[in-house]
Amino acid sequence: MSFLSWRLHQHWLPVDSILQSRNLSLASKCVCCNQVESLQHVFFSNTVAANIWISFAEDFGFSSDPITSIHQAFKSWSLCCTTKGHVRQLIPVIILWVLWEARNKVIHEQRVYSFSSIRIRIENLIYYLGKAELLSYKHWKGDLMVAQRLHISVHKATRKPPTVLKLLKPPSGKLKVNTDGAFKDGLAGLGGMIRNEDGHCIAAIGRSTAGASPLHAELLAAAHILDWCQAQGYNNLIVETDCAIMRKMVINREQNRGADWLAKEALAQSSSFTWYPPIPNKLLRGILHLEAAGLPYIRG
Numbered sequence: 446m447s448f449l450s451w452r453l454h455q456h457w458l459p460v461d462s463i464l465q466s467r468n469l470s471l472a473s474k475c476v477c478c479n480q481v482e483s484l485q486h487v488f489f490s491n492t493v494a495a496n497i498w499i500s501f502a503e504d505f506g507f508s509s510d511p512i513t514s515i516h517q518a519f520k521s522w523s524l525c526c527t528t529k530g531h532v533r534q535l536i537p538v539i540i541l542w543v544l545w546e547a548r549n550k551v552i553h554e555q556r557v558y559s560f561s562s563i564r565i566r567i568e569n570l571i572y573y574l575g576k577a578e579l580l581s582y583k584h585w586k587g588d589l590m591v592a593q594r595l596h597i598s599v600h601k602a603t604r605k606p607p608t609v610l611k612l613l614k615p616p617s618g619k620l621k622v623n624t625d626g627a628f629k630d631g632l633a634g635l636g637g638m639i640r641n642e643d644g645h646c647i648a649a650i651g652r653s654t655a656g657a658s659p660l661h662a663e664l665l666a667a668a669h670i671l672d673w674c675q676a677q678g679y680n681n682l683i684v685e686t687d688c689a690i691m692r693k694m695v696i697n698r699e700q701n702r703g704a705d706w707l708a709k710e711a712l713a714q715s716s717s718f719t720w721y722p723p724i725p726n727k728l729l730r731g732i733l734h735l736e737a738a739g740l741p742y743i744r745g
């Protein structure tokens with residue numbers, strides 16, 4: 446994620462300070478204190494976020510200046526590591542993800558915003574990445590002591606036998622949200638599929654925007670679609686994302702076909718759209734029918 450893309454990102458992430466700068470009247474108050482909510486505040490400078498960055502840096506045995514930008518976060522975390530997919534490259538992504546998730550959970554679900562809950566959530570995500578065998582020995586190279594301290598057993602990756610999956614319908618009264626991102630040549634396609642408790646699609650969203658990487662596109666998709674839902678007043682949500690690093694841990698890719706297709710379509714058309722049933726695209730209708738039928742997919 447380049448600094449430029451982060452700035453672009455900042456201009457549409459709907460934290461209060463940005464909404465205010467667009468002359469929307471709103472009493473700004475962040476989720477952790479009474480300050481104006483800015484991206485800087487949400488991700489870096491609020492006391493909880495600042496301490497999260499410090500505590501994980503300490504776990505990995507380095508101290509860094511207070512993190513003030515995404516650029517700096519990635520830089521200080523990847524300085525001593527070049528292995529692709531190394532846990533040190535994932536940590537800042539996971540921290541940013543969880544900070545944004547925690548902020549949204551306070552707003553949508555009246556959850557408490559605390560250092561310990563955020564810290565535990567991040568540890569759990571790392572733990573599940575290991576469980577899903579997405580983090581193996583080479584990804585922990587040089588940091589095996591940290592894995593031990595976090596109670597993560599690190600072993601050589603083995604391949605799991607194929608599994609048969611069925612599309613899961615959300616429990617009664619909840620909406621299920623699937624998101625996915627696609628990326629190519631500095632452009633990101635964001636896809637989102639909203640389903641009701643019967644598993645029927647109630648909205649299909651595609652967005653085209655600037656992006657820096659496939660992972661960036663995945664994160665943008667999740668953030669954008671959640672904000673869209675909030676704006677619609679949809680707040681009883683089950684969110685499933687296809688974020689590559691969290692795959693298997695959060696959702697099986699086969700259950701994310703609609704969102705995956707939407708992200709690719711928004712990218713290919715370089716356009717943004719929101720569709721409501723009847724869905725105007727034949728292919729997407731087909732995907733929805735397959736999913737509604739509960740047809741199992743085979744994951745190899």
Ligand SMILES: [Zn+2]
Nearest residue numbers: 475477478491
């Ligand atoms: Zn605050």
